[in-house]
Amino acid sequence: MLHRRRLLAAAPLALLTACATRFYDENDATATPRLQLQNSTLHPGNGGLAVDAGALRPGDIILSAANGMTSLGIRMITFAPVSHASLYVGRAQIAEAVGEGIRRRGMTEFLAEETTAVAFRHPGVGPEHVERMNAFVAETVGQRYNLVGVMLQAPFSIERKLCELPLTPSLLRDFCLQGIGAMQLGLGRSDRFFCSQFVLEAYRRAGLPLTSADPRLLSPADLLHMREGDVPSVRSHQALQYVGHLKYQPAV
Secondary structure, eight states, X not given: OHHHHHHHHHHHHHHHHTSOEESSOTTOXXXXXXXXXXXXXXXXXXXXXXXXXXXXXXXXXXXXXXXXXXXXXXXXXXXXXXXXXXXXXXXXXXXXXXXXXXXXXXHHHXXXXXXXXXXXXXXXXXXXXHHHHHHHHHHHTTOOBOHHHHHXXXXXXXXXXXTTOTTOOHHHHHHHHXXXXXXXXXXXXXXXBOHHHHHHHHHHHTTOOSBSSOGGGOOHXXXXXXXXXXXXXXXXXXXXXXXXXXXXXXXO
């Protein structure tokens, strides 16, 4: 009875957050039912860890934010503290999809432009996956950016909130998101990439997909919610482990 009262008390808060929720700890079938809210905080305090490029491994995912209108607009639309996703490829370099196209660049240059950068890791990445990711990066460097896909993300990011109403079961949420996405993003190209699409496609090409959802549906915020202890918007195959904060400044 006490647990039921706690759930009922938490329900109004969940409705106000307008974010994905779940009632159970999916990693523990015997866990006491509890309402878990999607978590958009990304602060190095409270157990956070400051790291440098030496702590990274090829295949790590870096989520970041910068000062500027583009980053601010993405963060406002997705209700998340990150606006960009990139892939660490080793030798202090990242690969990313930006407006100029797919490119590699050094960590020093990258971090100089970001206010916040946080690394996450898929625990199953092995040498064979890294090799395939590097082959994908080599194949795509220089290709054009998926500008149409990014433009279609804006209305989709608003309409998808209907699927993420609190207390919506995860299977229904996933089905709804992919259905709306198929209608909204059906015109988007799958042979060009924006930032999170590029990272997700690299993992798919490596034979280690993070989700079965179309990469064109997902933003950096969705990758953030795939971390351990959070509530993913779409069903993910593996929770991402927190590696540490490469940089943190309050973004504006």
